[in-house]
Amino acid sequence: MVKTQEITIRTRGNCDVVDITGRVSEAVANSGLLEGTVTVFNVGSTAGITTTEFEPGLVNHDIEALFERIAPQGGRYEHEKTWHDDNGHSHVRASLLGPSLSVPVIDGSLTLGTWQQIILVDFDTRARTRTIICQMIGNDKA
Ligand code: ZN
DSSP states (O other): OEEEEEEEEEEOOSSEEEEOHHHHHHHHHHHTEEEEEEEEEEOSSSEEEEEEOOOHHIIIIIHHHHHHHHSOTTSOOHHHHHHOOSOHHHHHHHHHHOSEEEEEEETTEEOOOTTOEEEEEEOSSSOEEEEEEEEEEEEEOO
16 A cells, blocks of 8 residues: 655744654554555755654754754855845755655554654744655555
8 A cells, every 4th residue: 555644734943843753653543554664754945854852952952053063054055145045054954854754664553762753853944834745655454
């Protein structure tokens, strides 16, 4: 089977970290996938998806501090000359983190660790509404 489901979430931008684990679990449950893979993909070039332990130190500070060291918001970006906008750092951060994640599904459940949540990090400079595609591939319960 192949089933695809869209998730919509609102973010505050500016390195907002959103826990989307529950939404992805729901999509997997609705699909009936028993054994296979869910690919979780952010549509757009200024946000990324990965996993972390969803605790305040990481999600409110450490992740943003990491990206500020690698691609500072106040840095110089050719992209901003091209479009006269302010989100060159958002694009390069999103490129580095990557837009998608694959999670193996066993017995209908995501194979995540107890302290491992699926997160979307929105690097854009304003609040956004994000579309995330969940595509389930594998054997269903039929
Ligand atoms: Zn831009």
